[in-house]
Amino acid sequence: xxxxxxxxxxxxxxxxxxxxxxxxxxxxxxxxxxxxxxxxxxxxxxxxxxxxxxxxxxxxxxxxxxxxxxxxxxxxxxxxxxxxxxxxxxxxxxxxxxxxxxxxxxxxxxxxxxxxxxxxxxxxxxxxxxxxxxxxxxxxxxxxxxxxxxxxxxxxxxxxxxxxxxxxxxxxxxxxxxxxxxxxxxxxxxxxxxxxxxxxxxxxxxxxxxxxxxxxxxxxxxxxxxxxxxxxxxxxxxxxxxxxxxx
Numbered sequence: 001x002x003x004x005x006x007x008x009x010x011x012x013x014x015x016x017x018x019x020x021x022x023x024x025x026x027x028x029x030x031x032x033x034x035x036x037x038x039x040x041x042x043x044x045x046x047x048x049x050x051x052x053x054x055x056x057x058x059x060x061x062x063x064x065x066x067x068x069x070x071x072x073x074x075x076x077x078x079x080x081x082x083x084x085x086x087x088x089x090x091x092x093x094x095x096x097x098x099x100x101x102x103x104x105x106x107x108x109x110x111x112x113x114x115x116x117x118x119x120x121x122x123x124x125x126x127x128x129x130x131x132x133x134x135x136x137x138x139x140x141x142x143x144x145x146x147x148x149x150x151x152x153x154x155x156x157x158x159x160x161x162x163x164x165x166x167x168x169x170x171x172x173x174x175x176x177x178x179x180x181x182x183x184x185x186x187x188x189x190x191x192x193x194x195x196x197x198x199x200x201x202x203x204x205x206x207x208x209x210x211x212x213x214x215x216x217x218x219x220x221x222x223x224x225x226x227x228x229x230x231x232x233x234x235x236x237x238x239x240x241x242x243x244x245x246x247x
Contacts, residue, residue: 002241005096010233012089017229018059019082020124025063028128034064048203050211052232055225083120090116090123094177096237100244101178115176126169166196170240174247188247195243202235 025034038060045053094116098105107115174188210216216224216231 001099002096002238002245005099006234006237006241009089009092009096009237010230012085012092013233013237014226014230016082016086016089017056019084020086021056021059022063023082023086024124024127025060027124038064048207048228048232050207050228052225052228055229082124083117086123087113087116087120090120093173093237093240094119094179096241097173097178097244100241101180101247103179105179107179119173119176122172123169126165163196163200166199167192170195170243173240174244178244191243191245191247194246195239198242199236199239202239203232206232206235 025037028034028037038057041053041057041060045057048056091112094112095105105112170192171185171188174191175183175185210228210231216228218224220227
């Protein structure tokens with residue numbers, strides 16, 4: 001059932017993508033320059049299919065091109081929309097984790113809603129912190145004036161930071177997501193590490209396949225970018241659920 005569960009999660013994640021991006025840019029813009037988000041998208045370019053990256057990159061470019069006042073004003077509206085759609089996507093992940101752990105949902109409605117809402121908010125804040133780190137890391141390397149190709153070093157360091165964030169996020173997801181007794185951290189570590197490695201390799205392989213062999217634009221026409229995003233989400237959720245199965 002993991003393939004079917006991953007497909008359902010990918011559907012809801014696709015619907016939540018644009019509202020979540022709007023909220024992310026708005027929250028990030030309150031503390032940092034929103035324009036610094038766009039260059040860091042190149043880190044995801046190695047993992048996302050070209051069609052998916054172009055769709056997300058175009059939306060990010062559109063958001064950061066807005067005046068700062070518009071970003072602040074749009075925070076409330078986009079935040080409310082994102083909470084509805086992104087929390088729905090989070091709840092689909094929680095249901096899929098219950099399937100992987102072979103658990104029945106036993107939390108009260110209030111606790112279940114608060115868990116989904118809290119995990120959604122934590123994901124947005126984690127993304128803001130992650131982008132901030134990716135922005136500051138190259139600046140720190142340039143300040144230290146390290147010898148060698150600093151650009152390549154900065155890119156590798158950014159990718160390493162991304163993978164560390166993924167491991168930490170999956171550990172939290174496996175510990176608090178399923179409806180189960182409180183788990184020890186060592187119980188969720190193996191699945192977090194394996195799922196991160198599988199996600200990275202599968203995403204890179206899928207991106208290479210779409211970029212060099214398959215063409216979603218030729219097959220799906222105007223829906224090619226959406227199909228590419230949904231398939232990448234499916235690959236991502238499938239890796240997450242396999243890590244949960246391992247745990």
